Amino acid sequence: MDWIRLGNSGKDLNGIGGRIRPVTPTELATHNTQEDAWLAIRGRVYNITYYLPYHPGGPEELMRGAGIDATELFDKVHPWVNYDSLLAKCLVGPLRTDRPDAEELFDIANASPKSDRLREPSKAQELVRKSMENLANCITPVRKKITTKSEDNVKGSPPSKIMQSLIQSSDLPVSISRRAASSPIKSDKAQGSPPPLRFDWIQTSMKLTISIYTGLLANPGGCAKITDGRLHVEVATDGWLRTVQLIPDEQIKDPLQMRVFSESGKIEVMASKVEHKVWKNVGVMSFGAATQISSPRTLDCRVMHVERVSHDTTLLALSPVSGPVIVPLGHHIRVHHKINDKECIRSYTPVGDGWDNFGGDLSALKLAIKRYDTGDLSPYLTSLKLGDLVTLSGPYGNFQLQKLKQVKVMYLIAAGSGITPMLGLLRFMLARSNLKCKRVHLIFFNKTEEDILFKEKINEIIKQDDRLNVIHVLSNASSSWTGLKGRISSEILSLVIDKELYTQEQHFACLCGKTEFTQAGLEILRRLGVKENDVHAFIG
Numbered sequence: 396m397d398w399i400r401l402g403n404s405g406k407d408l409n410g411i412g413g414r415i416r417p418v419t420p421t422e423l424a425t426h427n428t429q430e431d432a433w434l435a436i437r438g439r440v441y442n443i444t445y446y447l448p449y450h451p452g453g454p455e456e457l458m459r460g461a462g463i464d465a466t467e468l469f470d471k472v473h474p475w476v477n478y479d480s481l482l483a484k485c486l487v488g489p490l491r492t493d494r495p496d497a498e499e500l501f502d503i504a505n506a507s508p509k510s511d512r513l514r515e516p517s518k519a520q521e522l523v524r525k526s527m528e529n530l531a532n533c534i535t536p537v538r539k540k541i542t543t544k545s546e547d548n549v550k551g552s553p554p555s556k557i558m559q560s561l562i563q564s565s566d567l568p569v570s571i572s573r574r575a576a577s578s579p580i581k582s583d584k585a586q587g588s589p590p591p592l593r594f595d596w597i598q599t600s601m602k603l604t605i606s607i608y609t610g611l612l613a614n615p616g617g618c619a620k621i622t623d624g625r626l627h628v629e630v631a632t633d634g635w636l637r638t639v640q641l642i643p644d645e646q647i648k649d650p651l652q653m654r655v656f657s658e659s660g661k662i663e664v665m666a667s668k669v670e671h672k673v674w675k676n677v678g679v680m681s682f683g684a685a686t687q688i689s690s691p692r693t694l695d696c697r698v699m700h701v702e703r704v705s706h707d708t709t710l711l712a713l714s715p716v717s718g719p720v721i722v723p724l725g726h727h728i729r730v731h732h733k734i735n736d737k738e739c740i741r742s743y744t745p746v747g748d749g750w751d752n753f754g755g756d757l758s759a760l761k762l763a764i765k766r767y768d769t770g771d772l773s774p775y776l777t778s779l780k781l782g783d784l785v786t787l788s789g790p791y792g793n794f795q796l797q798k799l800k801q802v803k804v805m806y807l808i809a810a811g812s813g814i815t816p817m818l819g820l821l822r823f824m825l826a827r828s829n830l831k832c833k834r835v836h837l838i839f840f841n842k843t844e845e846d847i848l849f850k851e852k853i854n855e856i857i858k859q860d861d862r863l864n865v866i867h868v869l870s871n872a873s874s875s876w877t878g879l880k881g882r883i884s885s886e887i888l889s890l891v892i893d894k895e896l897y898t899q900e901q902h903f904a905c906l907c908g909k910t911e912f913t914q915a916g917l918e919i920l921r922r923l924g925v926k927e928n929d930v931h932a933f934i935g
Contacts, residue, residue, distance in 0.1 A: 397449060397595060398446065398449045398481070400595075401445065401449075402483075402484045406445070408442065408445050408446075408484040408485045409441075409442045409484065409485050409486055409487050410431075410442045410444065410487070411442075411487060415486060415487065415488045416487070416488045417488050417489050417490075417491040418433070418435075418440040418487055418488055418489070418490055418491060419490075419491045420464070420490070420491075423435060423440060423462060423463070423464075423490065424462045424463070425462070426442070426461070426462055427461045427462030427463075428461070429444075429447060429454060429458060430444065431444055432444045432447065432457075432458060432461040432462075433461065433462065433487060434457075434460040434461055434462070434463065434464075434465040435463070435464040435465060435466070435490045436464075436465055436466050436469050436478055437466050438489055438490050439479070439486060439488075439489060439490065440486075440487040440488055440489070440490050441478075441482045441485040441486055441487060442485045442487050443457060443461070443482070443485060445485070446482065446485060451659075451828055451829045452829040452830070453611050453800070453829075456829075464490065588635060588685045589609070589610070589613070589632050589633065589635045589637070589685055590610055591682075592607055592608065592609060592630065592637060592639065592682060593607075593608040594606060594607050594608065594639065594680060595608075596677045598668075598673065598674060598677075600668070600671050600672055600673055601667065601668055601671050602665055602666070602667055602668065603643070603647060603665070603666050603667075603668060603674075603677070604663055604664070604665045604666075605626070605628070605639075605641060605663070605664045605665075605666075605677075606661055606662070606663050607628065607630060607639060607661065607662045607663075607664070608659075608660060608661050609630060609632050609660040609661070609662065610632075610660045611658070611659060611660050612657070612658065612660060612796045612797050612799070612800055613632045613633070613660035613796070614632065614633070614657055614660075614723045614724050614725070614794075614795070614796035614797075615630055615631065615632050615655060615657075615660060615661075615662050615721070615723065616630075616631045616632075616655070616720075616721045616722050616723035616726065616790055617629050617630040617631055617653070617662055617720070617721050618653075618692075618694075618715070618717070618718055618719065618720045618721070619651050619653055619664045619718050619719055620651070620717050620718030621647060621648070621649055621651065621666070621718070624642075624643070624646060624647075625640055625641065625642050625643075626640065626641040626643065626647065626651075626664065626666065627639075627640055628640075628641075628662070628664055630662060631688060631723065631790070632660075632723075633795070634687060634688055635685045635686070635687060635688065636685070636686050636687070636688050637682065637683060637684075637685045637686075638682070638683035639680065639681070639682055639683070640680070640681050640682075640683075641677070641678055641679070641680050642678050642679045642681075643674075643677065643678040644674050644675065644676045644677060644678040645668060645669070645670060645672075645674050645678075646668070646669035646670065647666040647667065647668060647669065648666070648667050648668075648669050649666075649667075649718070650667075650719075651664060651665065651666050651718050651719050652664075652665040652719055653665070653719040653720070653721050654721075655721045657724050657796060657823055658823070658826070658827055658828070662721060664719075691729075691788045691789050691790065691791060692788065692789070693731070693786060693787070693788045694715050694716070694717060694720065694786075694787055694788075695715070695716045695717075695784050695785070695786055695787075696713035696714060696715050696716065696760065696784070696785050696786075696787055697713065697714050697716060697782060697783070697784055697785075698711060698712070698713060698779050698780065698781055698782060698783045698784075698785065699712045699713065699714045699753075699759055699781070700712035700751070700753040700759070700781070701779065701780070701781065702751055702752060702753065704751075704763060704848055704849060705845065705846065705847070705848055706845050706846075707765060707766045707846075708763055708764065708765045708766065708812070708848055709763075709764050709766065709776070709777040710746070710750075710751050710753075710761060710762070710763050710764075711761070711762050711764060711776065711779060711785075712751065712753045712759040712760070712761050713759060713760045713761075713762065713785055713787070714759050714760075715760070715787075716784075720760060722745050722760065722789065722790045723790060723792070723794075723796075724794070724796060724819050724820065724823060725744075725792060725794030725796070725816055725819065725820065725931075725933070726744070726789070726790040726791060726792030726794060727742050727743060727744040727745075727789065727790065727791055727792055727816070727933075728742070728743060728744075728745065728760065728762075728787045728788065728789035728790055728791070729741065729742050729743075729787065729788045729789055729791065730742075730743060730762075730772065730776065730785060730786070730787055731786040731787070731788060732772055732775055732776075732785075732786070734771060734772075734775075739771045739772045740772075741772045741773070742791070743762040743763070743764070743815070744762075744815040744816040744819075744933070745760045745761055745762060745815075745819075746761050746762070746763055746815050746818045746819070746849075747761070747818060747819045747822065748761075749822065749852070750818055750849055750852055760787070762776075763812060763815050763848060764776045764777050765811065765812045792933075794816075794931060794933070796823075798903065798928075798931070799823075799824070799903060800830075801830060801901040802824075802830075802832070802901050802902065802903040803830060803831075803832055803833045803834070803900045803901050803902075804832075804833055804834045804835075804836070804900050804901070804902045804903075805820070805824050805832060805834070805835045805836065805902070805903055805904075805905075806836045806838070806888075806891060806892060806902065806903070806904040806905070807820060807821060807835065807836065807837045807838070807904075807905050808838045808840075808883070808888070808904060808905065808906045808907075808908075808916055809837070809838070809839055809840065809906075809907050809908060810839075810840040810841070810883070810907070810908030810909065810912045811840070811841060811842075811846065811848075811908060811909075812848065813906075813907035813908035813909075813912070813933070814839060814848050814849065814907070815907075816905070816907050816933045817837065817905060817907060818849065820905060821835060821837065821856070821863070822856075825856070825860050825862060825863060832862065833862065833900065834862050834864065835862060835863050835864070836864045836866070836891040837853070837863065837864070837865045837866070838866045838868065838887065838888065838891065839865065839866070839867050839868070840868045840869075840870070840882065840883060840908070840912070841867070841868075841869055841870070842869065842870050842871045843869060843871050843872065843873070844867075844869060844872065844873065844876060847867060853865060864891065866878075866879060866887075866890065866891070867879065868880065868881060868882075868883075868887060870882055883912060883915050883916055883919065884919065885919050885922060885923065888916075888919055888920070888923060889923060892904075892920070892923050892925065902925070902929055903929050903930070903931070904920055904925055904929060904930045904931075905930075905931050905932075905933065906920075906930070906931070906932045906933065907932070907933035910934070913932050913933075913934065916932075917930065917932060
């Protein structure tokens with residue numbers, strides 16, 4: 396939809412003023428950079444320069460076809476995509492394979508069918524193009540480019556009376572947003588600062604949703620709150636923190652909700668409207684400069700839900716008092732509690748949504764707490780009641796989602812409560828659209844069968860997706876156990892890690908458990924030929 400909105404902004408997407416003309420293979424070959432990229436599909440040449448940031452597979456994948464006839468490449472990857480409609484406004488013209496003779500060039504009145512003249516689109520093509528434009532105009536009016544210094548930030552065309560009546564009569568997610576805008580802060584690539592943020596918004600008569608785009612696989616985290624009527628959002632990516640502030644045209648209220656889309660790199664912040672109506676504009680959005688995160692944040696959370704997930708493990712749903720918080724995938728937080736004037740700290744990885752029976756509260760951090768009777772902190776945490784306060788800090792971690800960009804086979808090797816960082820990665824890999832994951836192997840080590848956490852939830856995923864292969868290994872199994880027994884070893888890991896297959900597909904392995912388990916696993920993977928760059932060990 397962002398791409399459709401850009402197409403309706405009036406921007407020259409084909410790069411030649413909207414005109415359509417033939418292109419020779421020689422000319423096509425000169426347009427082969429990210430700043431000027433053309434490609435041909437089935438005899439038609441498209442300027443894909445502006446489409447590169449919107450391509451789900453990333454600019455690099457699309458650039459494989461830049462400057463050439465990419466028909467064969469396109470048919471191998473996704474021949475079902477309706478590229479002609481998607482790139483309609485990027486059309487430069489037909490790919491000219493013949494050299495025209497003088498008669499064809501100059502005899503306009505009697506030109507042959509192979510003439511080098513402009514060819515009008517067919518009625519079917521024109522119908523598709525108009526349908527796409529009509530769809531986009533139902534979602535958002537034609538807009539100008541937004542800059543934070545421009546008065547266009549707060550001006551815009553209201554929806555038609557028909558659209559207003561439709562929106563007010565039902566809570567349909569109809570957007571009257573302005574085009575996705577960029578932060579005015581320039582990125583300093585020399586110093587490694589992140590690229591600028593973009594944003595968009597969508598509304599119903601009751602809710603407002605702000606979408607902030609951080610970039611493909613940026614693995615964003617952050618928090619949001621309302622202060623003095625203003626919406627403040629902090630976005631964290633790879634050690635950098637950026638602030639976004641919205642002064643809304645109308646009043647908004649708590650509670651806020653947040654959710655993250657890790658693959659596309661998008662954070663959504665949802666707020667309720669004080670007055671149920673359709674706004675003409677969203678308000679004034681401003682961006683702060685990117686700063687390096689020097690120290691983790693501390694926040695108080697209230698217990699919203701308590702659930703037993705095994706005989707000795709409790710799942711706590713914690714809601715931050717100040718507003719919702721998103722922890723990046725593969726990162727953890729720390730719980731702080733004073734016992735006899737001595738601060739006790741333990742690390743936990745939020746398990747994400749879908750692993751509990753709490754429901755869809757997007758503002759909750761969900762922690763699986765394993766109780767140790769002789770422990771300092773776990774007896775306290777597992778005895779918490781609804782409404783109790785807990786102090787957290789974070790996020791912590793160095794896991795980079797970019798490492799999984801080309802990965803098609805994933806090994807998740809966990810012991811006991813070390814399963815928690817694997818749960819988010821498991822869902823992420825199976826949900827990826829590009830590149831599509833071929834296989835996820837979960838090797839889960841426990842003492843007894845009743846120690847296996849989230850077993851029912853994992854079995855549900857197995858039934859829904861046969862790409863997930865789960866191997867349970869018990870070190871103290873009962874006589875009725877028919878699965879594998881023992882501890883982490885080369886024999887067990889080699890059941891799924893094949894040296895020959897490893898060299899054919901891009902693989903990646905993650906380890907999490909007690910220190911001894913993790914160190915043993917790293918050594919075994921090294922002996923099995925897994926490269927150091929293809930392994931990540933989670934250490935709290």
